[in-house]
Amino acid sequence: MEAIVKIAASIDEIPTVEETDAMLDELRRLPRNPSTVKMIDDLLEIRTLLGAPLSRTRAE
Numbered sequence: 847m848e849a850i851v852k853i854a855a856s857i858d859e860i861p862t863v864e865e866t867d868a869m870l871d872e873l874r875r876l877p878r879n880p881s882t883v884k885m886i887d888d889l890l891e892i893r894t895l896l897g898a899p900l901s902r903t904r905a906e
Contacts, residue, residue, distance in 0.1 A: 850872045850885075853868050866892055866893045867893075
């Protein structure tokens with residue numbers, strides 16, 4: 847979780863696809879609880895809004 851916080855803290859505005867992917871990769875390593883699942887869902891939504899195809903997500 848610490849890595850995700852560091853990534854998020856370094857983002858000034860809207861995250862890039864690469865930053866979103868990095869956070870998704872970190873979340874993938876955590877236990878799947880409601881909080882983790884919500885963060886993954888939210889990041890996937892942001893990724894979709896950025897126009898990145900979901901098939902390129904390394905976390906999937």
